[in-house]
Amino acid sequence: MFQKFTCLLFLVFSISGNAQDSELQLNLDEAIEIALDNNLDVKSSVFRERTSELQFKQTRNSRLPDLNATYSYGLNNGRSIDPFTNTYIDEELTFSNAGIDLGATLFNGFQIKNRIQRDRLNLQAAEMEVQEARQEMVLNVTLAYFQVLNNKDLLELAKTRRVATEDQVERLKNLNEEGEGSPANYTDIRGQLANDKAIIADAENNLKASKLELKRLLNIEVGIDVTPEYLTTEPIEYRLTADEVFKESLENLATFKAGELRIEAAKEDVQVSRSLYSPEISFFAQLNTNYSSLARLFNETGAAIVETGQFVRVGDNNFSVLEEQTNFVAEEIPYQDQLINNLNSNVGVAVSIPIFNGFRARNTVALQKIALEEREVEFERTRNEFEQAIREAHNDMQTAFNRYGIYKEQVAAYSESFRVNEIRFNSGVSNIVDYVISKNNLDNAKINLANARYEYIFRTKILDYYRGFSI
Known part of the structure; x- marks a missing residue:
């Protein structure tokens, strides 16, 4: 042929x-x-058939879970909350957030099944x-x-x-x-x-x-x-x-x-x-992490005897109060280490029950x-x-x-x-x-x-x- x-x-x-x-x-x-x-009429009918085929495939794939990844990187000036310490700051910082969301419909009144059919x-x-x-x-x-x-x-x-x-x-x-x-x-x-x-x-x-x-x-x-x-x-x-x-x-x-x-x-x-x-029952799961340019790691470098500024009077003499103080050195936490250390996750099931929708x-x-x-x-x-x-x-x-x-x-x-x-x-x-x-x-x-x-x-x-x- x-x-x-x-x-x-x-x-x-x-x-x-x-x-x-x-x-x-x-x-x-x-x-x-x-x-x-x-003939153009025959070709048009074939195009409509292809459209219906793609719509059927899309509906059939709606049974699969949704998996999405997010990522952001930005610069912040002025008063804000440090994403690392959750304290108020008033300085410039760079920040980054990343996450993965997983969602799947477990039951919605056989809507997906009927749509596929x-x-x-x-x-x-x-x-x-x-x-x-x-x-x-x-x-x-x-x-x-x-x-x-x-x-x-x-x-x-x-x-x-x-x-x-x-x-x-x-x-x-x-x-x-x-x-x-x-x-x-x-x-x-x-x-x-x-x-x-x-x-x-x-x-x-x-x-x-x-x-x-x-x-x-x-x-x-x-x-x-x-x-x-x-x-x-x-x-x-x-x-x-x-x-x-x-x-x-x-x-x-x-x-x-x-x-x-x-x-x-x-x-x-x-x-x-x-x-x-x-009602609609769905499953969800999330994995998130973040980065802050202000995040620091304080490493111990030793100890020293220092005056506290307080005095103890013994008889007619005043003696300074001394104490042992540990010394630390601030070190920036690498970007990759922060993403790993700040990982957090959640998982659960959500139920939406229609009560009144106009x-x-x-x-x-x-x-x-x-x-x-x-x-x-x-x-x-x-x-x-x-x-x-x-x-x-x-x-x-x-x-x-x-x-x-x-x-x-x-x-x-x-x-x-x-x-x-x-x-x-x-x-x-x-x-x-x-x-x-x-x-x-x-x-x-x-x-x-x-x-x-x-x-x-x-x-x-x-x-x-x-x-x-x-x-």
Whole structure:
């Protein structure tokens, strides 16, 4: 598949670079493959799926604990509290704080569980919506493809019609120049030729418009054309009833699967909102430390006998009171040592019990219930719309098939009538009016037959799309 698509892209760019007026020849499978890779609507649905996938992963990861580290370093001037001694100071100091916080939710009314289930359902719905976009794109490309084929057929019919008229113009011109024909017949047939050329111009314009629509769906720059396929087999009557098609659509169509999943997700949203009534139990743990530039370590350097400034009187003499005093030397405590020495930790369990929150829980539950009911109504509306569309498409299909049979008989009848009138006109037995009427009847019948055939194909493809089948 990859090699096939690579070859297609290479062919697209080669044609685009070498010839502006060249057209890329595509069969239906190739056109669908390019559209599924290039179309912007399909890409948008894939982006929405990726968003839902990331939301699901994020919700699932909410079961994991939160672990955060903090660090700060600053300079303080003026009166403050020394973080080392917890005493008031009035000098400049540098400080630093570091910590690690751990938190985990142990219970919150199964909110996390219900959110995970909700987002899992939303992801599955998004996946179905990608499939829905792809199914719809396949249908649109198929219809656009067959519209090009239909317009090509109509153009060929118009050209064949012009060739037959040109032959008559040439024959009547020769007769008129020889003086044997009727000038009125010659001018009338020339008018008919002009009408045929106008029909060709319209057919060419319709063909260009249908090619542009197919090109838009494929989202490519190069011109495209379609290969004449699906044209050799005779249309076969569609055997399924409208009820059978609708039953299969409910079972297989991605639209309904996505709608059902969205309803289930809305139910989980109701359960998530109900968790607001439940208490929340969480676990926490912290590890903190700090640093202060004023922190000092006092090391003992020895002892000395010093006077205290007090006296003891013995008789008529005063004797100084002496005492032994230990000497210390202040030493700055290194940054790393302070962080290690000042470590402190705490651990515990917290319980939050909702008592009154302005009826937020009640209103949230009510809102989610309304959202659920809206989803259910939307699903029912979609179901009814699809059922109506299927019945209309089935009726149109049956009508197109009946018209096709009628136009086949009409073409056969008008073909024989034109054959006779052409012989009579060429023999000079009938006039130009009878000939033109007979020719127009046959040409219109062929156009109606071609339109009926493709309309029947369109309708069957639409029904296959509703069944959820690959077209």
